[in-house]
Amino acid sequence: xxxxxxxxxxxxxxxxxxxxxxxxxxxxxxxxxxxxxxxxxxxxxxxxxxxxxxxxxxxxxxxxxxxxxxxxxxxxxxxxxxxxxxxxxxxxxxxxxxxxxxxxxxxxxxxxxxxxxxxxxxxxxxxxxxxxxxxxxxxxxxxxxxxxxxxxxxxxxxxxxxxxxxxxxxxxxxxxxxxxxxxxxxxxxxxxxxxxxxxxxxxxxxxxxxxxxxxxxxxxxxxxxxxxxxxx
Ligand SMILES: Nc1ncnc2c1ncn2[C@@H]1O[C@H](COP(=O)(O)OP(=O)(O)OP(=O)(O)O)[C@@H](O)[C@H]1O
Numbered sequence: 166x167x168x169x170x171x172x173x174x175x176x177x178x179x180x181x182x183x184x185x186x187x188x189x190x191x192x193x194x195x196x197x198x199x200x201x202x203x204x205x206x207x208x209x210x211x212x213x214x215x216x217x218x219x220x221x222x223x224x225x226x227x228x229x230x231x232x233x234x235x236x237x238x239x240x241x242x243x244x245x246x247x248x249x250x251x252x253x254x255x256x257x258x259x260x261x262x263x264x265x266x267x268x269x270x271x272x273x274x275x276x277x278x279x280x281x282x283x284x285x286x287x288x289x290x291x292x293x294x295x296x297x298x299x300x301x302x303x304x305x306x307x308x309x310x311x312x313x314x315x316x317x318x319x320x321x322x323x324x325x326x327x328x329x330x331x332x333x334x335x336x337x338x339x340x341x342x343x344x345x346x347x348x349x350x351x352x353x354x355x356x357x358x359x360x361x362x363x364x365x366x367x368x369x370x371x372x373x374x375x376x377x378x379x380x381x382x383x384x385x386x387x388x389x390x391x392x393x394x395x396x397x
Contacts, residue, residue, distance in 0.1 A: 166191045166312065166343045167212065172221035174207055174367075181207040182219070183367030189343060191311075194335070194357055196375075197347040198390055199364035205347040206243050208364075209316045212345070213240040225312065236266075239308040241301055243316040243347075247289060253300065254285035260304050271337070272307035278333050279303065279326065294321040302330060306337035313344040319353065331357055355386035363393050 169187040173180070182204045189195055197205050210216045211223055214230040225234040247256055260267045276283070279299045289297055298321050305313065318334070319327050327350070335357050338344055348354050355361075355375065363371035371393050378389050 166193075166226060167345075168222070168224040169208070170222040170224075172208070172211070172219060172223060174204075174211065174216065174219040180367050182211075182221075185221075185364065185368050187362060187369070187372075189345070189360070191343050192341055193359045194338075194344045195346070196351065196354055196358040196361040196386065197345055197364060198349070198351050198361065198386075200394065203364045204367040205364060206316055207367075209240070209242075209314050209345065209347055212312075213238055213242070213314055215240075215242075237311040238314060239264075239305045239310045239312070240314045241305040241316060241318055243320075245297070245301070247301070249290040249297075250288060252286055252288050253283050256289060256300070256304070257285075260307075264308055266309040267304075268307050268309060271309075272303050275303040275306055275333055275337055276300070278336070279329055295323060295326070298322055299326070299330070302333070306334065309339055311339075311342055313338060313342060315344065315346045315348075317348055318346060319348055319350045327353055351390050352385070352387040358386060361386050361389070363390060365394070 167187060167189040169185055172182045172185040174182040185204060185208060199205055211219055212225065214235045223230055226237065228234050261269060281296060281299050302318055319330065322330055331354060346354055358375045361373050361375055362369050375386055378384050378386060
C-alpha cells in the first residue's frame with residue numbers, strides 16, 4: 166500500500182528524513198515511534214501530500230502523492246487545521262462538502278461511542294482541548310478511505326477515554342484499509358498494532374511484526390522501544 170524508498174527531506178540545514186524506508190502492506194496497522202524530532206510528522210505530511218519537495222520515492226498504491234492519492238487518505242495532523250471560531254455544525258458541514266466519502270451517520274456513531282454529547286451550535290473554541298481532539302478523531306475516522314494517517318491522535322485525551330478511542334479506531338476503520346499511527350503513547354496503542362517501525366534521526370532503526378516481537382522475543386512493543394532507544 167505504501168512504499169518509501171531512500172527518503173530524504175531537509176529544512177535548511179536540518180535533516181528531518183535521512184534515508185527513511187518503508188514497505189507497508191494493505192490492512193496493516195503500523196505504529197511509527199521515535200523520540201521528539203525523529204521525523205515522524207514529516208513522513209506523515211509527505212504521505213498526506215502536504216510536503217511536495219523531497220528526495221527519494223514515495224508510492225501510495227503505486228502512485229506518487231497527488232490529488233488522486235489525497236482522496237484515498239484521511240489525515241489527522243498534529244496541528245489543528247480547523248478555524249476554532251467555527252461551530253460544530255459548520256465544521257461537520259465543511260467535511261461533508263469537502264469529502265465525498267464522509268459518512269455523517271458514522272461520524273455521530275463514533276461520537277456516541279466516545280461519549281461526546283454536543284450542541285451543534287457550540288463553537289470549537291468553547292470546547293476543551295480533549296473534546297476538540299475527540300471531534301477531530303471522529304471526523305477523520307468517519308471517512309471511508311484506504312489509508313488513515315493519525316499523527317499524535319491521543320494528545321490531550323484522558324486515560325479512560327483513551328482506551329475507548331483506541332477501540333474506536335479499529336472498529337471505525339474500514340475493512341482492508343491501512344492505518345499509520347505516529348505516537349509517543351507506545352504502551353497504550355500497542356495492543357492494536359500489527360507492525361511497528363522505530364525511527365531516529367530520520368531513518369528506521371527497527372521494523373518489526375508485532376506478533377513476532379511478542380511471541381519470539383517475549384517483549385511488549387514498549388519494552389522493544391526501550392531496548393532500542395536506550396542503546397541508541
Ligand atoms: N517546517 C519546518 N521547518 C524547519 N524544521 C522543521 C520543520 N518541520 C520539521 N522540522 C524539523 O525536522 C525534524 C523532524 O521533525 P518532525 O516534526 O518530523 O519530528 P517528530 O518525530 O514528528 O517530532 P515530535 O515527536 O516532537 O512531534 C525536527 O528537527 C524539526 O525541528
